[in-house]
Amino acid sequence: MKWFRSLKTTMNLWTVLSVIFVLLVLLPNLSIIVQFFAEPNENWLHIREYMLQNYIQNTLILVFFVGILTLFIGTSLAWIISAYDFPMRRFFQWGMILPLAIPPYIGAYTYHGILNYTGVIQTSLRNQFDVTVNQQYFNIMNMPGAIFILTIFLFPYVYTITKAFLARQSTALVENARILGSSSWRIYFRVVLPISRAAIIAGVSLVILEVLNDYGVVSYYGIQTFTTAIFQTWFGMGDLQSAVKLSGTLMVIVLGILVIERIARGRRQFSFTTTKVKLLQPVKLEGPKKWYAFGFCMFIFSIGFIIPVIQLIYWATMTYEQFFSIDFWQLIWNSVSVAFIASTIIVVMAVVISNFARLNRGMLAKTFPKITILGYSIPGAVIAVGVVTLFTALDRQLFGFYEWLGLEPTLLISTSLFMLVFAYVIRYLAVGYNSIESGFDRIGTNFTEASRMLGMSVTKSFFKVDMKLIRGAIFGGFILAFIDIMKELPLTLILRPFNFDTLATKAYQYAVDEMIQQAAIPSIFIILVSGIAIYVFHHVLEKE
Amino acid sequence: MFVHIRNLAFKYPNAKDNTINDFNLTIDQGEIISILGESGSGKSTILRLIAGLDMPTNGNIMVGDHCMCSNSTFTQPEKRGVGMVFQDYALFPHMTVEDNIKFGLQKWSRKDKKNRVGEVLELVNLEDYRKRYPFELSGGQQQRVALARALAPKPKLLLFDEPFSNLDADLQIRIREELRRIIKSTGVTSIFVTHDQDDSQALADRIVVLREGEVAQIGTAQEILGTDCNFADRMPVKPRVLSRV
Numbered sequence: 001m002k003w004f005r006s007l008k009t010t011m012n013l014w015t016v017l018s019v020i021f022v023l024l025v026l027l028p029n030l031s032i033i034v035q036f037f038a039e040p041n042e043n044w045l046h047i048r049e050y051m052l053q054n055y056i057q058n059t060l061i062l063v064f065f066v067g068i069l070t071l072f073i074g075t076s077l078a079w080i081i082s083a084y085d086f087p088m089r090r091f092f093q094w095g096m097i098l099p100l101a102i103p104p105y106i107g108a109y110t111y112h113g114i115l116n117y118t119g120v121i122q123t124s125l126r127n128q129f130d131v132t133v134n135q136q137y138f139n140i141m142n143m144p145g146a147i148f149i150l151t152i153f154l155f156p157y158v159y160t161i162t163k164a165f166l167a168r169q170s171t172a173l174v175e176n177a178r179i180l181g182s183s184s185w186r187i188y189f190r191v192v193l194p195i196s197r198a199a200i201i202a203g204v205s206l207v208i209l210e211v212l213n214d215y216g217v218v219s220y221y222g223i224q225t226f227t228t229a230i231f232q233t234w235f236g237m238g239d240l241q242s243a244v245k246l247s248g249t250l251m252v253i254v255l256g257i258l259v260i261e262r263i264a265r266g267r268r269q270f271s272f273t274t275t276k277v278k279l280l281q282p283v284k285l286e287g288p289k290k291w292y293a294f295g296f297c298m299f300i301f302s303i304g305f306i307i308p309v310i311q312l313i314y315w316a317t318m319t320y321e322q323f324f325s326i327d328f329w330q331l332i333w334n335s336v337s338v339a340f341i342a343s344t345i346i347v348v349m350a351v352v353i354s355n356f357a358r359l360n361r362g363m364l365a366k367t368f369p370k371i372t373i374l375g376y377s378i379p380g381a382v383i384a385v386g387v388v389t390l391f392t393a394l395d396r397q398l399f400g401f402y403e404w405l406g407l408e409p410t411l412l413i414s415t416s417l418f419m420l421v422f423a424y425v426i427r428y429l430a431v432g433y434n435s436i437e438s439g440f441d442r443i444g445t446n447f448t449e450a451s452r453m454l455g456m457s458v459t460k461s462f463f464k465v466d467m468k469l470i471r472g473a474i475f476g477g478f479i480l481a482f483i484d485i486m487k488e489l490p491l492t493l494i495l496r497p498f499n500f501d502t503l504a505t506k507a508y509q510y511a512v513d514e515m516i517q518q519a520a521i522p523s524i525f526i527i528l529v530s531g532i533a534i535y536v537f538h539h540v541l542e543k544e
Numbered sequence: 545m546f547v548h549i550r551n552l553a554f555k556y557p558n559a560k561d562n563t564i565n566d567f568n569l570t571i572d573q574g575e576i577i578s579i580l581g582e583s584g585s586g587k588s589t590i591l592r593l594i595a596g597l598d599m600p601t602n603g604n605i606m607v608g609d610h611c612m613c614s615n616s617t618f619t620q621p622e623k624r625g626v627g628m629v630f631q632d633y634a635l636f637p638h639m640t641v642e643d644n645i646k647f648g649l650q651k652w653s654r655k656d657k658k659n660r661v662g663e664v665l666e667l668v669n670l671e672d673y674r675k676r677y678p679f680e681l682s683g684g685q686q687q688r689v690a691l692a693r694a695l696a697p698k699p700k701l702l703l704f705d706e707p708f709s710n711l712d713a714d715l716q717i718r719i720r721e722e723l724r725r726i727i728k729s730t731g732v733t734s735i736f737v738t739h740d741q742d743d744s745q746a747l748a749d750r751i752v753v754l755r756e757g758e759v760a761q762i763g764t765a766q767e768i769l770g771t772d773c774n775f776a777d778r779m780p781v782k783p784r785v786l787s788r789v
Contacts, residue, residue: 002601002615009599009618361557449597450634452621454648455697464647468638 010360012458018356019364021349022371025426028386029251029378035241035389036248044242047233051224052249059225059253062146062218063208069151070207073300074158075200079192080297082166083174083184085282086290092297093163094538099304100156101530103487103504105216106523107153108146109511110308112220113315115140120311141221149217152304154210158203165199166192171280178283197264205261212254213379215490216508226250227490230381234494244389247382254377309527315520322521331522335502338417339485342424346432346481347474349425354437355462358445369437376430380423380490387423387495388414420495424485431484432477439473440466476537483533487526546733547571547594547701552603554589554757563589564757567603571733576724578748579737580768586757587737588631591703594735595628596621607701627699627732631706633690635678641665641689642674648697664692667726684715691723695730702727704736708743720746745769 040048081092102110113119115138122138125131140148166174173195177187193200215227226246234243285293322328353372357365375383391414402412413419447469451461467474489504496505503522510519552567563586571577581587592598594605596612596619605612607626612619627648635644642661649657665671668688678686687707694702707723708716724747727734738744744751745765753761753768761768 005616005618006599009620446630446632446634447636449595449621450628450630450636451647452597453595453626453628454693455622455650456647457620457622465636469636 010362014352014356014359014458015364017352018368021353022368024422025371025375025429028383028390028423028426029374031390031393032244032247032251032382032386035244038241038244040245041239041241043233043237043239044245047229047242047246051229054224055226055229055246056253058143058218058223059212061143062150062223062225063211063257065147066150066154066211067204067208069147070155070158071200071204073151073155074203075162075193075196076188077155077159077297077300078163078166078196079188080293082163082170082280083187083282084290084293085284086293086297088294088297089282092301094535095301095305096159096297097156097534097538098301098531099153101527101534102153102305102308103216103489103526104149104153104210104214105220105489105504105508105511106312106519106526107308108149108217108220109516109519110311110523111140111145111149113516114307114311120314143223146217146221146223149221150207150211150214152300154207155300155304157206157210158200161203161206162196162199165196167280170195174280201261201264205257208257209254209377209379212250212257213381213490215381215493220508220511226253227379227381230385231490231494234385240385240389243385247385250379250382254379258377309524312520312524312527315517316524319517319521322518328521331501331503331506332525334500335486335504338421338424338502339482342421342428342485343432343478343481345421345425346429347436347478349429350432350436350477351467351474354433354440355458355466357437358440359448359458369433372433373430375426376428378427380427380488381494383423383427384491384494387419387426391419391422415497417497417500420492420497420500423491423495424488427488427491428481428484432481435477435480436470436473439470439476442473443469479533479537483530486529545570546573546575546608547735548604548606549594550604552590552593552600552605554586554593554598554600562601562757564593564600567757567759569752569759569762571735573733574728574731575733576727576747576749577735577752578744578750579735579752579754580739580741580744581737581754582739585754587739587754588705589757590754591628591705591735591737594701595626595703596624625697625699626701626703627694627697628703629687629690629694629705629707631709633678633686633710635686635689635693637678639677640674641670641676641678641681644678644689645693645696648693660696664696667695667729668692683711684719687711687719691726695726695732699732702732702734704734706738707736708738708740716743717746723747741769 077092077096080086081089081096115121117135117138119138122133125133139145170192173191174187177191182190212226214225215231218225219228219231226249230243230246230250233239233246284290350372353368357369359365395412395414398412443466447465448458448461451465452458456464486502487504489508492502492505493508496502501509503526507519507522507526510516510522547570549567549569552564553562554564555562567590569577579587579590589598593600594607594612599618600613602615604614607624610619610624611617612624612626636647639647645661645664646657649660652660661674662671665674668691670685670688670692673681673685673689678689681689687710708720711719720743736743736747748765750762750764751768752759
């Protein structure tokens with residue numbers, strides 16, 4: 001009886017929708033898990049015997065070195081910028097996030113263009129100084145090159161999270177260490193690194209997940225990893241079943257990394273506190289020291305942002321007529337419209353699930369947020385495999401229905417834009433969710449409860465009170481998801497309908513076809529939109 | 545009896561023990577009850593159970609002729625006709641004083657709404673503040689708006705969660721006298737929870753002393769706290785939790 005009473009009380013529109021949304025997120029992953037255990041075919045046996053070891057090795061080398069390098073670059077920048085005052089520090093505070101505006105695949109072909117035989121460096125050396133260099137030293141299309149590219153465009157994840165932690169939560173400890181006479185190096189190694197362990201691990205984990213997700217850099221540089229293998233198995237060999245098995249293996253690695261992250265963080269939960277905190281006061285650097293700090297930051301900023309952007313702008317001046325073509329505007333329309341639709345759906349789903357989770361107690365309310373953010377941990381290629389297998393199965397089930405409707409019985413939804421939007425939603429739901437959840441956290445549940453005590457239902461309370469108080473967070477979640485989708489490559493490459501291109505896929509396609517100058521305009525457009533979003537966010541967040 | 549609470553029990557999902565255990569209370573119409581206890585004693589939980597913001601694991605709550613909650617039924621908070629003044633007032637920051645008060649009157653006609661807002665604002669002496677936003681008011685004024693908002697829909701029962709905890713000491717003394725006057729003038733049955741025995745003594749007709757989720761004692765202020773200043777020894781509540789013994 002009590003069980004029935006509880007069910008009746010908690011069963012409302014928010015609960016039903018939350019359950020449906022969470023099931024939608026789970027289904028593609030479940031379809032991979034189910035098929036992972038299916039009988040293997042010959043291809044898979046061949047892959048497992050001769051190639052899998054190579055995929056695992058390359059993937060782990062990338063993950064390890066990018067992880068270590070982003071850790072040192074990200075934390076050292078975060079420490080220098082939080083603790084010291086030097087020329088252009090205020091700019092670097094947010095400028096160091098700008099490399100994130102450049103998707104690594106754009107960075108990859110830009111650096112290749114700069115360094116190759118016809119690139120600006122070698123051409124200048126040949127023409128101005130009559131120097132011909134050994135190509136070996138300028139070849140970036142290899143493992144160290146991929147590590148360099150992924151490091152230099154992903155370190156801002158570690159930088160932003162660690163800096164937020166240091167600026168807000170380390171003040172007392174750092175000031176005490178200073179009073180006790182510790183040198184800055186000693187404070188960095190003995191205080192800063194240990195106390196920000198949880199923050200650093202959170203940042204490095206994000207970097208690792210991005211490395212596992214990457215397809216553009218590794219495929220352009222010809223490195224065999226899991227994602228490239230999934231693509232090749234699927235499209236090269238036409239073997240979806242083996243692609244599913246590779247995806248399943250990659251999921252196991254992702255899960256392993258998430259478990260290691262949990263263990264490494266220990267009981268120290270990393271959180272952005274919103275309570276009153278004393279900000280760390282930067283110490284003014286004098287003499288050569290301030291130029292060392294400036295030089296280090298400027299060096300990283302140059303290779304992470306200025307150099308590739310200048311190169312892209314230069315290429316763009318050679319191909320600017322492209323900007324006025326109908327095809328280019330069609331690309332913008334495609335990118336913006338799918339990103340807009342997917343981000344809108346993401347925001348609606350995130351609002352429903354987070355509102356359900358915060359207003360209820362019990363297992364479902366605790367589990368749903370964890371499932372919701374699952375998609376962000378899973379590489380795009382894996383989600384693509386899951387979504388395709390799901391939608392193909394669905395099309396088969398609906399075969400009779402299509403006939404009944406008088407449609408030509410064919411694969412309908414599995415070749416439509418709907419599938420791509422669905423995959424975007426699963427992959428980036430976590431981005432919207434985190435923003436909206438933090439908005440709800442800030443307002444708490446008192447306003448909702450006050451509204452209900454004044455006679456409003458949960459739904460009316462949401463529209464009249466909650467939504468108005470968290471509209472900034474909703475907008476923030478929308479923009480973040482929008483930008484990520486604009487930049488997205490692997491999912492779009494796999495799931496786009498025939499002849500459907502976005503700015504990202506076109507830029508990548510041009511680069512692969514050695515039409516690198518043509519790739520510049522769509523790349524700049526992506527960087528510009530992302531850069532503006534980073535600038536606006538930084539300034540809005542600073543004010544908040 | 546207007547409010548009848550029987551065998552009420554509550555346990556948080558991951559807690560080992562019950563937060564509320566076999567809580568029983570009857571309240572007459574128009575009576576002001578104070579639930580007095582240290583923090584963690586479960587006093588706010590009782591308020592939330594009566595309001596319908598949490599669901600008891602056992603027990604019945606009757607208000608008037610209506611069963612708010614039993615082992616087979618549960619009335620949602622918005623359907624209970626119970627008003628509540630929150631500890632931090634929870635005034636909607638994006639609405640003016642007037643809109644905050646009108647919020648609970650959505651089914652009233654426009655004219656009735658206007659009249660009722662005027663009435664309650666007069667009751668709490670804030671007629672000139674109707675166009676202000678909550679952040680433009682002092683703590684005491686915010687509390688009076690919260691009271692006006694809770695009173696506006698004419699609730700059968702009014703609940704106060706630590707109503708004076710955000711006010712400084714001088715204001716607290718003035719406001720609790722005013723609060724008693726207002727509540728008595730409306731005749732609404734009220735329950736407020738507090739950790740401060742002076743509040744209980746000044747406001748309540750009867751005091752319920754709560755300890756570890758169970759009723760330790762029920763009686764008038766005279767019976768529970770005495771009238772002289774040396775009542776600490778005779779009190780069932782541990783003196784250290786009472787702010788001004």
